[in-house]
Amino acid sequence: MLWIKAFHIFFIVSWFAGLLYLPRLFVYHTDTIDNAGRQRFRTMEKRLFAIMSIGGIGAVVTGLWLLLGWWWPLPEGSHWLGLKLILVAGLLGFHLACWGWLRAFAGDHNQHSARYFRLVNEIPALFLLAIVILAIVKPF
Numbered sequence: 001m002l003w004i005k006a007f008h009i010f011f012i013v014s015w016f017a018g019l020l021y022l023p024r025l026f027v028y029h030t031d032t033i034d035n036a037g038r039q040r041f042r043t044m045e046k047r048l049f050a051i052m053s054i055g056g057i058g059a060v061v062t063g064l065w066l067l068l069g070w071w072w073p074l075p076e077g078s079h080w081l082g083l084k085l086i087l088v089a090g091l092l093g094f095h096l097a098c099w100g101w102l103r104a105f106a107g108d109h110n111q112h113s114a115r116y117f118r119l120v121n122e123i124p125a126l127f128l129l130a131i132v133i134l135a136i137v138k139p140f
């Protein structure tokens with residue numbers, strides 16, 4: 001199972017590379033007015049989203065593998081895991097929201113400002129911090 005844990009972390013890092021950087025691309029894309037520049041951003045966003053989706057699927061599959069293959073039945077005092085799974089569900093929601101923004105940029109009908117995406121850009125880092133603390137410290 002240590003192999004699965006290693007792959008769990010590998011997929012988490014790949015997923016977060018996209019979750020942390022895609023909204024930053026949206027900031028720059030919003031500020032871009034020339035057509036060639038906008039097209040370049042659309043291509044970058046599409047490719048990054050494909051890679052981060054593979055990371056997200058891999059993180060969830062290896063996470064469930066660890067859970068069902070190693071951590072089941074749950075040891076005493078593993079309430080941290082429940083909260084972690086709620087936060088993971090929130091991250092999946094954020095991933096879907098990224099897909100929605102990407103579709104809006106692809107159709108050239110994004111309505112949000114660069115400032116909006118700057119704020120959005122902070123969200124995955126907060127999730128990452130909370131989930132890593134829960135998974136490593138296991139405070140409750």
Ligand code: HEM
Nearest residue numbers: 008012059060063064066067071088127128131132135136
């Ligand atoms: C459905 C999704 C997920 C499930 C079911 C899941 C479940 C698990 C389980 C059972 C472990 C082993 C715990 C241990 O050995 O102490 C683990 C380890 C870990 N998980 Fe997840 N996980 C999921 C997604 C994530 C995500 C999205 C992150 C990060 C944002 C994450 C971060 C970690 C870390 C850092 C460890 C290593 C803990 C250690 O070294 O002991 N997991 N996960």
